[in-house]
Amino acid sequence: MIxxxxxxxxxxxxxMPMPKPLSQPQHSLRDWLATAPQGFLHSPRFSSRxxxxxxxxxxxxxxxxxxxxxxxxxxxxxxWLESLLESTAVVMIGGFPVLWWASDQRDCAKLAxxxxxxxLLSLGLYMAIxxxxxxxxxxxxxxxLTNLIFADQGGLNLLIFLGGVGAMVRxxxxxxxxxxxxxxxxxxxxxxxxxxxxxHSGLVSPAFPKGYSxxxxxxxxxxxLCAWGDWQRRHPPPTSATGLGxxxxxxIALSLFSLYWFSTPYFRFGPFVALQLFILVIxxxxxxxxxxxxxxxxPRWRDARLLAALFLVASAILVPLGTLLGFLPLAKFxxxxxxxxxxxxxxxxxxxxxxxxxxxxRSGLMILVRDLLRHYGGDRWRPGVxxxxxxLSCSLLFGVLHVGNEPSADMQLPLMAYxxxxxxxxxxxxxxxxxxxxxxxxxxxxxxxHGLVDAIAVVFFGAALVAPF
Numbered sequence: 001m002i003x004x005x006x007x008x009x010x011x012x013x014x015x016m017p018m019p020k021p022l023s024q025p026q027h028s029l030r031d032w033l034a035t036a037p038q039g040f041l042h043s044p045r046f047s048s049r050x051x052x053x054x055x056x057x058x059x060x061x062x063x064x065x066x067x068x069x070x071x072x073x074x075x076x077x078x079x080w081l082e083s084l085l086e087s088t089a090v091v092m093i094g095g096f097p098v099l100w101w102a103s104d105q106r107d108c109a110k111l112a113x114x115x116x117x118x119x120l121l122s123l124g125l126y127m128a129i130x131x132x133x134x135x136x137x138x139x140x141x142x143x144x145l146t147n148l149i150f151a152d153q154g155g156l157n158l159l160i161f162l163g164g165v166g167a168m169v170r171x172x173x174x175x176x177x178x179x180x181x182x183x184x185x186x187x188x189x190x191x192x193x194x195x196x197x198x199x200h201s202g203l204v205s206p207a208f209p210k211g212y213s214x215x216x217x218x219x220x221x222x223x224x225l226c227a228w229g230d231w232q233r234r235h236p237p238p239t240s241a242t243g244l245g246x247x248x249x250x251x252i253a254l255s256l257f258s259l260y261w262f263s264t265p266y267f268r269f270g271p272f273v274a275l276q277l278f279i280l281v282i283x284x285x286x287x288x289x290x291x292x293x294x295x296x297x298x299p300r301w302r303d304a305r306l307l308a309a310l311f312l313v314a315s316a317i318l319v320p321l322g323t324l325l326g327f328l329p330l331a332k333f334x335x336x337x338x339x340x341x342x343x344x345x346x347x348x349x350x351x352x353x354x355x356x357x358x359x360x361x362r363s364g365l366m367i368l369v370r371d372l373l374r375h376y377g378g379d380r381w382r383p384g385v386x387x388x389x390x391x392l393s394c395s396l397l398f399g400v401l402h403v404g405n406e407p408s409a410d411m412q413l414p415l416m417a418y419x420x421x422x423x424x425x426x427x428x429x430x431x432x433x434x435x436x437x438x439x440x441x442x443x444x445x446x447x448x449x450h451g452l453v454d455a456i457a458v459v460f461f462g463a464a465l466v467a468p469f
Contacts, residue, residue, distance in 0.1 A: 115276065157184060189226045243375070252278065
Protein backbone atom coordinates (compact mmCIF):
# COMPACT_ATOMS: atom_id res chain seq x y z
CA MET A 1 0.00 0.00 0.00
CA ILE A 2 1.28 3.43 -0.89
CA UNK A 3 1.20 5.83 2.02
CA UNK A 4 0.86 9.45 0.94
CA UNK A 5 3.35 11.83 2.49
CA UNK A 6 2.19 13.56 5.61
CA UNK A 7 1.32 17.21 5.34
CA UNK A 8 2.77 19.59 7.83
CA UNK A 9 0.45 21.65 10.01
CA UNK A 10 0.76 25.08 11.49
CA UNK A 11 0.23 25.79 15.16
CA UNK A 12 -3.57 26.04 14.70
CA UNK A 13 -3.70 22.55 13.27
CA UNK A 14 -4.58 23.57 9.70
CA UNK A 15 -2.82 21.79 6.95
CA MET A 16 -0.10 23.62 5.03
CA PRO A 17 0.77 22.84 1.40
CA MET A 18 3.87 20.79 0.83
CA PRO A 19 6.78 22.65 -0.77
CA LYS A 20 7.37 21.84 -4.40
CA PRO A 21 10.43 19.71 -5.09
CA LEU A 22 13.45 21.69 -6.24
CA SER A 23 13.96 21.56 -9.99
CA GLN A 24 17.18 20.11 -11.29
CA PRO A 25 19.79 22.69 -12.37
CA GLN A 26 19.74 23.45 -16.07
CA HIS A 27 22.98 23.39 -18.03
CA SER A 28 21.76 24.83 -21.31
CA LEU A 29 23.68 27.38 -23.34
CA ARG A 30 21.11 29.99 -22.37
CA ASP A 31 21.73 29.39 -18.66
CA TRP A 32 25.49 29.53 -19.19
CA LEU A 33 25.29 32.83 -21.05
CA ALA A 34 23.13 34.26 -18.28
CA THR A 35 25.35 33.25 -15.36
CA ALA A 36 28.95 32.64 -16.50
CA PRO A 37 29.74 36.27 -17.52
CA GLN A 38 28.76 37.45 -14.05
CA GLY A 39 32.08 36.13 -12.74
CA PHE A 40 33.86 39.39 -13.54
CA LEU A 41 31.54 41.25 -11.15
CA HIS A 42 33.67 39.87 -8.31
CA SER A 43 37.35 40.32 -7.48
CA PRO A 44 39.47 37.24 -8.30
CA ARG A 45 42.67 35.95 -6.77
CA PHE A 46 45.85 35.43 -8.77
CA SER A 47 49.02 33.37 -8.49
CA SER A 48 52.01 35.65 -9.05
CA ARG A 49 54.49 32.76 -9.33
CA UNK A 50 52.77 31.25 -12.37
CA UNK A 51 52.34 34.67 -13.95
CA UNK A 52 56.07 35.31 -13.77
CA UNK A 53 56.77 32.02 -15.50
CA UNK A 54 54.24 32.84 -18.20
CA UNK A 55 55.75 36.31 -18.68
CA UNK A 56 59.21 34.86 -19.33
CA UNK A 57 57.93 32.11 -21.66
CA UNK A 58 55.72 34.52 -23.60
CA UNK A 59 58.56 36.99 -24.12
CA UNK A 60 60.83 34.23 -25.43
CA UNK A 61 58.18 33.17 -27.96
CA UNK A 62 57.55 36.80 -28.85
CA UNK A 63 61.25 37.43 -29.49
CA UNK A 64 61.60 34.44 -31.81
CA UNK A 65 58.40 35.23 -33.70
CA UNK A 66 59.51 38.83 -34.27
CA UNK A 67 63.00 37.73 -35.32
CA UNK A 68 61.70 35.09 -37.74
CA UNK A 69 59.25 37.58 -39.23
CA UNK A 70 61.95 40.15 -39.93
CA UNK A 71 64.37 37.57 -41.31
CA UNK A 72 62.07 35.40 -43.44
CA UNK A 73 58.52 36.78 -43.79
CA UNK A 74 59.07 40.49 -44.21
CA UNK A 75 58.68 41.89 -47.72
CA UNK A 76 62.36 42.91 -47.56
CA UNK A 77 64.21 40.52 -45.17
CA UNK A 78 66.41 42.20 -42.56
CA UNK A 79 70.09 41.45 -41.79
CA TRP A 80 70.89 39.54 -38.60
CA LEU A 81 72.23 42.40 -36.47
CA GLU A 82 69.35 44.75 -37.24
CA SER A 83 66.83 41.93 -36.72
CA LEU A 84 68.31 41.04 -33.32
CA LEU A 85 68.30 44.64 -32.12
CA GLU A 86 64.74 45.33 -33.32
CA SER A 87 63.33 42.10 -31.86
CA THR A 88 65.04 42.70 -28.52
CA ALA A 89 63.76 46.28 -28.34
CA VAL A 90 60.18 45.34 -29.21
CA VAL A 91 60.03 42.69 -26.50
CA MET A 92 62.12 44.29 -23.72
CA ILE A 93 61.02 47.91 -24.12
CA GLY A 94 57.48 47.19 -25.26
CA GLY A 95 56.15 43.91 -23.97
CA PHE A 96 58.12 42.62 -21.02
CA PRO A 97 56.99 45.29 -18.51
CA VAL A 98 53.33 44.75 -19.44
CA LEU A 99 53.57 41.04 -18.71
CA TRP A 100 55.86 41.31 -15.68
CA TRP A 101 53.89 44.03 -13.86
CA ALA A 102 50.83 41.77 -13.88
CA SER A 103 52.62 39.24 -11.69
CA ASP A 104 52.69 41.10 -8.37
CA GLN A 105 51.50 44.06 -6.34
CA ARG A 106 54.20 46.71 -6.06
CA ASP A 107 54.66 50.23 -4.75
CA CYS A 108 53.27 52.15 -7.72
CA ALA A 109 55.15 55.39 -6.91
CA LYS A 110 58.55 53.68 -6.84
CA LEU A 111 57.69 51.54 -9.84
CA ALA A 112 56.66 54.57 -11.89
CA UNK A 113 59.78 56.52 -10.94
CA UNK A 114 62.09 53.67 -11.90
CA UNK A 115 60.20 52.99 -15.11
CA UNK A 116 60.66 56.54 -16.37
CA UNK A 117 64.42 56.42 -16.00
CA UNK A 118 64.76 52.92 -17.42
CA UNK A 119 62.54 53.78 -20.38
CA LEU A 120 64.67 56.77 -21.36
CA LEU A 121 67.89 54.80 -20.88
CA SER A 122 66.70 51.84 -22.94
CA LEU A 123 65.31 54.09 -25.68
CA GLY A 124 68.57 56.03 -25.91
CA LEU A 125 70.67 52.87 -25.98
CA TYR A 126 68.47 51.22 -28.62
CA MET A 127 68.54 54.21 -30.98
CA ALA A 128 72.24 54.94 -30.45
CA ILE A 129 73.13 51.35 -31.39
CA UNK A 130 70.67 51.42 -34.27
CA UNK A 131 72.19 54.57 -35.74
CA UNK A 132 75.65 52.94 -35.63
CA UNK A 133 74.68 49.70 -37.43
CA UNK A 134 75.65 49.23 -41.11
CA UNK A 135 72.06 49.15 -42.37
CA UNK A 136 70.53 51.66 -39.98
CA UNK A 137 68.09 52.72 -42.70
CA UNK A 138 66.18 49.47 -42.06
CA UNK A 139 64.68 50.95 -38.91
CA UNK A 140 61.40 52.73 -39.69
CA UNK A 141 62.35 55.66 -37.47
CA UNK A 142 65.80 56.28 -38.94
CA UNK A 143 64.99 58.70 -41.78
CA UNK A 144 62.57 60.82 -39.77
CA LEU A 145 64.72 60.94 -36.62
CA THR A 146 67.74 62.12 -38.59
CA ASN A 147 65.76 65.22 -39.66
CA LEU A 148 63.14 65.34 -36.90
CA ILE A 149 63.88 68.92 -35.82
CA PHE A 150 67.27 69.77 -37.32
CA ALA A 151 68.56 68.60 -40.69
CA ASP A 152 71.05 65.70 -40.65
CA GLN A 153 71.53 65.89 -36.89
CA GLY A 154 70.64 62.40 -35.67
CA GLY A 155 72.35 62.74 -32.28
CA LEU A 156 70.83 66.13 -31.46
CA ASN A 157 67.38 65.06 -32.60
CA LEU A 158 67.72 61.94 -30.44
CA LEU A 159 68.31 64.08 -27.36
CA ILE A 160 65.30 66.26 -28.20
CA PHE A 161 63.17 63.16 -28.71
CA LEU A 162 64.21 61.73 -25.33
CA GLY A 163 63.39 65.07 -23.70
CA GLY A 164 59.92 65.05 -25.23
CA VAL A 165 59.32 61.47 -24.10
CA GLY A 166 60.56 62.31 -20.60
CA ALA A 167 58.07 65.17 -20.33
CA MET A 168 55.26 63.05 -21.73
CA VAL A 169 55.67 60.22 -19.22
CA ARG A 170 56.18 62.62 -16.30
CA UNK A 171 53.01 64.71 -16.69
CA UNK A 172 50.34 62.11 -15.75
CA UNK A 173 52.16 61.23 -12.51
CA UNK A 174 52.46 64.91 -11.58
CA UNK A 175 48.73 65.30 -12.17
CA UNK A 176 48.11 62.40 -9.75
CA UNK A 177 49.94 64.27 -6.95
CA UNK A 178 48.00 66.97 -5.12
CA UNK A 179 51.25 68.48 -3.83
CA UNK A 180 52.76 69.25 -7.24
CA UNK A 181 53.47 73.02 -7.52
CA UNK A 182 51.59 74.49 -10.52
CA UNK A 183 54.71 76.16 -12.02
CA UNK A 184 56.58 72.84 -12.03
CA UNK A 185 53.60 71.00 -13.49
CA UNK A 186 53.07 73.48 -16.31
CA UNK A 187 56.77 73.62 -17.10
CA UNK A 188 56.65 69.90 -17.86
CA UNK A 189 53.38 70.30 -19.76
CA UNK A 190 54.87 73.17 -21.79
CA UNK A 191 57.92 71.11 -22.75
CA UNK A 192 55.79 68.16 -23.84
CA UNK A 193 53.48 70.42 -25.85
CA UNK A 194 56.36 72.15 -27.61
CA UNK A 195 57.90 68.84 -28.63
CA UNK A 196 54.54 67.56 -29.86
CA UNK A 197 54.06 70.69 -31.96
CA UNK A 198 57.52 70.59 -33.54
CA UNK A 199 57.62 66.84 -34.17
CA HIS A 200 54.21 66.72 -35.86
CA SER A 201 54.37 69.74 -38.13
CA GLY A 202 56.50 71.21 -40.89
CA LEU A 203 57.04 74.39 -38.90
CA VAL A 204 60.77 73.76 -38.42
CA SER A 205 61.66 70.21 -39.39
CA PRO A 206 63.02 69.59 -42.89
CA ALA A 207 61.70 66.02 -42.68
CA PHE A 208 58.14 67.18 -43.40
CA PRO A 209 56.54 69.40 -46.02
CA LYS A 210 55.55 72.87 -44.85
CA GLY A 211 51.90 71.91 -45.23
CA TYR A 212 52.19 69.16 -42.61
CA SER A 213 50.18 70.68 -39.73
CA UNK A 214 49.01 67.80 -37.53
CA UNK A 215 50.89 69.27 -34.57
CA UNK A 216 48.75 72.42 -34.65
CA UNK A 217 45.77 70.23 -33.75
CA UNK A 218 47.51 67.81 -31.39
CA UNK A 219 49.22 70.44 -29.22
CA UNK A 220 46.01 72.30 -28.24
CA UNK A 221 44.22 69.01 -27.59
CA UNK A 222 47.04 67.93 -25.30
CA UNK A 223 46.93 71.23 -23.44
CA UNK A 224 43.16 70.87 -23.03
CA LEU A 225 43.53 67.37 -21.55
CA CYS A 226 46.23 68.57 -19.15
CA ALA A 227 44.10 71.54 -18.06
CA TRP A 228 41.17 69.19 -17.45
CA GLY A 229 43.34 66.90 -15.34
CA ASP A 230 44.80 69.84 -13.42
CA TRP A 231 41.32 71.18 -12.65
CA GLN A 232 40.24 67.80 -11.32
CA ARG A 233 43.43 67.64 -9.26
CA ARG A 234 42.59 70.95 -7.57
CA HIS A 235 38.84 70.26 -7.34
CA PRO A 236 38.43 66.62 -6.31
CA PRO A 237 34.85 65.31 -6.25
CA PRO A 238 33.18 65.47 -2.81
CA THR A 239 32.46 61.74 -2.86
CA SER A 240 34.42 59.36 -5.05
CA ALA A 241 32.42 56.93 -7.16
CA THR A 242 32.91 53.25 -6.48
CA GLY A 243 35.52 51.80 -8.80
CA LEU A 244 36.53 53.50 -12.03
CA GLY A 245 34.49 56.59 -12.91
CA UNK A 246 34.32 59.57 -15.23
CA UNK A 247 36.91 61.43 -13.12
CA UNK A 248 39.57 59.10 -14.55
CA UNK A 249 38.88 60.04 -18.17
CA UNK A 250 41.58 62.77 -18.48
CA UNK A 251 44.22 60.37 -17.12
CA ILE A 252 43.09 57.62 -19.48
CA ALA A 253 43.15 60.05 -22.41
CA LEU A 254 46.60 61.39 -21.52
CA SER A 255 47.97 57.86 -21.28
CA LEU A 256 46.66 56.90 -24.71
CA PHE A 257 47.53 60.31 -26.17
CA SER A 258 51.19 59.37 -25.71
CA LEU A 259 50.83 57.24 -28.86
CA TYR A 260 51.55 60.44 -30.80
CA TRP A 261 55.03 60.78 -29.30
CA PHE A 262 56.08 57.56 -31.03
CA SER A 263 54.04 57.89 -34.21
CA THR A 264 56.63 60.35 -35.65
CA PRO A 265 59.23 58.91 -35.78
CA TYR A 266 57.63 55.47 -35.96
CA PHE A 267 58.51 52.82 -33.38
CA ARG A 268 57.08 49.31 -33.36
CA PHE A 269 56.83 49.37 -29.56
CA GLY A 270 55.28 52.86 -29.39
CA PRO A 271 51.75 51.65 -28.55
CA PHE A 272 53.17 49.56 -25.73
CA VAL A 273 54.77 52.58 -24.06
CA ALA A 274 51.32 54.18 -24.06
CA LEU A 275 49.94 50.92 -22.66
CA GLN A 276 52.54 50.90 -19.88
CA LEU A 277 51.60 54.47 -18.98
CA PHE A 278 47.93 53.42 -18.87
CA ILE A 279 48.76 50.50 -16.55
CA LEU A 280 50.85 52.62 -14.17
CA VAL A 281 48.45 55.57 -14.07
CA ILE A 282 45.12 53.74 -14.08
CA UNK A 283 45.38 50.05 -13.21
CA UNK A 284 48.10 50.38 -10.56
CA UNK A 285 47.94 54.12 -9.84
CA UNK A 286 44.21 54.25 -9.08
CA UNK A 287 44.82 52.19 -5.94
CA UNK A 288 41.96 49.75 -6.45
CA UNK A 289 44.30 46.80 -6.90
CA UNK A 290 44.88 44.87 -10.10
CA UNK A 291 42.23 42.28 -9.15
CA UNK A 292 39.61 44.99 -9.64
CA UNK A 293 40.69 45.25 -13.28
CA UNK A 294 41.25 41.54 -13.90
CA UNK A 295 44.82 42.47 -14.85
CA UNK A 296 46.29 38.99 -14.81
CA UNK A 297 47.88 36.58 -17.27
CA UNK A 298 47.68 33.56 -14.96
CA PRO A 299 47.01 30.36 -16.96
CA ARG A 300 44.58 27.72 -15.69
CA TRP A 301 43.71 24.37 -17.28
CA ARG A 302 39.97 24.94 -16.99
CA ASP A 303 40.36 28.14 -19.00
CA ALA A 304 41.89 26.12 -21.85
CA ARG A 305 38.57 24.34 -22.35
CA LEU A 306 36.80 27.68 -22.54
CA LEU A 307 39.38 28.90 -25.10
CA ALA A 308 38.76 25.83 -27.27
CA ALA A 309 34.97 26.23 -27.07
CA LEU A 310 35.02 29.96 -27.82
CA PHE A 311 37.45 29.47 -30.71
CA LEU A 312 35.25 26.80 -32.33
CA VAL A 313 32.07 28.83 -31.95
CA ALA A 314 33.75 32.05 -33.12
CA SER A 315 35.16 30.27 -36.19
CA ALA A 316 31.77 28.71 -36.99
CA ILE A 317 30.16 32.18 -36.93
CA LEU A 318 32.83 34.58 -38.19
CA VAL A 319 34.29 32.55 -41.07
CA PRO A 320 31.00 31.85 -42.94
CA LEU A 321 29.74 35.39 -42.26
CA GLY A 322 33.03 36.94 -43.35
CA THR A 323 33.10 35.00 -46.62
CA LEU A 324 29.42 35.77 -47.28
CA LEU A 325 29.99 39.51 -46.82
CA GLY A 326 33.21 39.52 -48.87
CA PHE A 327 35.46 40.35 -45.91
CA LEU A 328 37.33 37.02 -46.12
CA PRO A 329 38.10 36.50 -49.82
CA LEU A 330 37.59 32.86 -50.79
CA ALA A 331 39.80 33.34 -53.83
CA LYS A 332 42.79 33.72 -51.47
CA PHE A 333 41.94 30.74 -49.27
CA UNK A 334 45.03 28.69 -48.47
CA UNK A 335 44.36 25.34 -46.81
CA UNK A 336 48.05 24.47 -46.30
CA UNK A 337 49.93 27.58 -45.16
CA UNK A 338 53.52 27.45 -44.02
CA UNK A 339 53.87 26.23 -40.39
CA UNK A 340 56.40 29.03 -39.88
CA UNK A 341 53.84 31.61 -41.00
CA UNK A 342 51.16 30.13 -38.72
CA UNK A 343 53.47 30.23 -35.68
CA UNK A 344 54.74 33.74 -36.39
CA UNK A 345 51.35 35.30 -37.14
CA UNK A 346 49.49 33.66 -34.26
CA UNK A 347 52.24 34.70 -31.84
CA UNK A 348 52.61 38.25 -33.14
CA UNK A 349 48.89 38.90 -33.42
CA UNK A 350 48.47 37.65 -29.85
CA UNK A 351 51.45 39.57 -28.46
CA UNK A 352 51.50 42.73 -30.57
CA UNK A 353 47.77 43.22 -31.09
CA UNK A 354 46.00 40.96 -28.60
CA UNK A 355 47.75 42.10 -25.41
CA UNK A 356 47.43 45.80 -26.26
CA UNK A 357 43.75 45.65 -27.16
CA UNK A 358 42.77 43.24 -24.39
CA UNK A 359 44.33 45.39 -21.66
CA UNK A 360 42.82 48.60 -23.05
CA UNK A 361 39.36 47.30 -23.92
CA ARG A 362 38.81 44.56 -21.35
CA SER A 363 40.84 45.62 -18.27
CA GLY A 364 40.09 49.23 -19.17
CA LEU A 365 36.91 50.01 -21.08
CA MET A 366 34.91 46.97 -19.98
CA ILE A 367 35.76 47.59 -16.33
CA LEU A 368 34.91 51.31 -16.70
CA VAL A 369 31.47 50.49 -18.12
CA ARG A 370 30.88 47.86 -15.44
CA ASP A 371 31.73 50.29 -12.63
CA LEU A 372 29.57 53.05 -14.13
CA LEU A 373 26.60 50.69 -14.51
CA ARG A 374 27.04 49.59 -10.91
CA HIS A 375 27.30 53.17 -9.68
CA TYR A 376 24.30 54.55 -11.52
CA GLY A 377 22.18 51.39 -11.60
CA GLY A 378 22.59 50.50 -7.95
CA ASP A 379 20.33 47.67 -6.80
CA ARG A 380 17.80 48.29 -9.57
CA TRP A 381 19.76 46.34 -12.19
CA ARG A 382 20.37 42.64 -11.91
CA PRO A 383 23.94 41.28 -12.19
CA GLY A 384 23.21 39.79 -15.61
CA VAL A 385 22.12 43.18 -16.95
CA UNK A 386 25.34 44.82 -15.70
CA UNK A 387 27.54 42.03 -17.09
CA UNK A 388 25.96 41.98 -20.54
CA UNK A 389 25.66 45.77 -20.62
CA UNK A 390 29.44 45.97 -20.22
CA UNK A 391 30.05 43.22 -22.79
CA LEU A 392 27.83 44.71 -25.50
CA SER A 393 28.92 48.32 -24.91
CA CYS A 394 32.59 47.37 -25.04
CA SER A 395 32.09 45.25 -28.17
CA LEU A 396 30.22 47.98 -30.04
CA LEU A 397 32.82 50.62 -29.27
CA PHE A 398 35.61 48.17 -30.14
CA GLY A 399 34.03 47.65 -33.56
CA VAL A 400 33.43 51.36 -34.20
CA LEU A 401 37.06 52.21 -33.41
CA HIS A 402 38.12 49.96 -36.32
CA VAL A 403 36.33 52.22 -38.82
CA GLY A 404 39.59 53.85 -39.93
CA ASN A 405 41.19 50.61 -41.14
CA GLU A 406 41.89 50.77 -44.86
CA PRO A 407 41.12 47.91 -47.29
CA SER A 408 43.76 46.25 -49.41
CA ALA A 409 44.11 47.16 -53.08
CA ASP A 410 42.31 44.01 -54.28
CA MET A 411 39.33 44.33 -51.92
CA GLN A 412 36.13 44.07 -53.97
CA LEU A 413 33.88 45.88 -51.49
CA PRO A 414 33.31 49.63 -51.80
CA LEU A 415 35.02 51.68 -49.10
CA MET A 416 31.92 52.46 -47.02
CA ALA A 417 30.62 48.89 -47.31
CA TYR A 418 34.03 47.56 -46.26
CA UNK A 419 34.10 49.78 -43.19
CA UNK A 420 30.57 48.77 -42.23
CA UNK A 421 31.46 45.07 -42.56
CA UNK A 422 34.68 45.62 -40.62
CA UNK A 423 32.74 47.23 -37.75
CA UNK A 424 30.31 44.32 -37.72
CA UNK A 425 33.01 41.65 -37.78
CA UNK A 426 35.13 43.38 -35.13
CA UNK A 427 32.10 43.85 -32.87
CA UNK A 428 31.11 40.18 -33.15
CA UNK A 429 34.68 39.03 -32.50
CA UNK A 430 34.85 41.35 -29.49
CA UNK A 431 31.85 39.62 -27.92
CA UNK A 432 33.91 36.44 -27.75
CA UNK A 433 36.90 38.32 -26.31
CA UNK A 434 34.64 39.94 -23.70
CA UNK A 435 33.13 36.57 -22.79
CA UNK A 436 36.62 35.14 -22.33
CA UNK A 437 37.51 37.96 -19.95
CA UNK A 438 34.20 37.94 -18.09
CA UNK A 439 34.20 34.19 -17.47
CA UNK A 440 37.86 33.86 -16.45
CA UNK A 441 38.62 37.31 -14.97
CA UNK A 442 41.98 36.99 -16.67
CA UNK A 443 43.43 38.26 -19.92
CA UNK A 444 45.22 35.21 -21.33
CA UNK A 445 42.24 33.48 -22.92
CA UNK A 446 41.22 36.66 -24.72
CA UNK A 447 44.80 37.35 -25.82
CA UNK A 448 45.22 33.88 -27.36
CA UNK A 449 41.75 33.93 -28.88
CA HIS A 450 42.52 37.34 -30.38
CA GLY A 451 45.72 36.02 -31.92
CA LEU A 452 44.05 32.92 -33.33
CA VAL A 453 41.13 34.78 -34.90
CA ASP A 454 43.30 37.47 -36.52
CA ALA A 455 45.94 35.00 -37.70
CA ILE A 456 43.38 32.71 -39.36
CA ALA A 457 41.90 35.68 -41.23
CA VAL A 458 45.35 36.70 -42.53
CA VAL A 459 47.16 33.38 -43.01
CA PHE A 460 44.29 31.29 -44.38
CA PHE A 461 42.18 33.95 -46.14
CA GLY A 462 44.59 36.79 -46.83
CA ALA A 463 42.35 39.33 -45.11
CA ALA A 464 43.59 42.91 -44.95
CA LEU A 465 43.89 43.24 -41.18
CA VAL A 466 46.21 45.82 -39.67
CA ALA A 467 49.38 43.98 -38.63
CA PRO A 468 51.83 46.46 -37.03
CA PHE A 469 54.83 44.17 -37.24
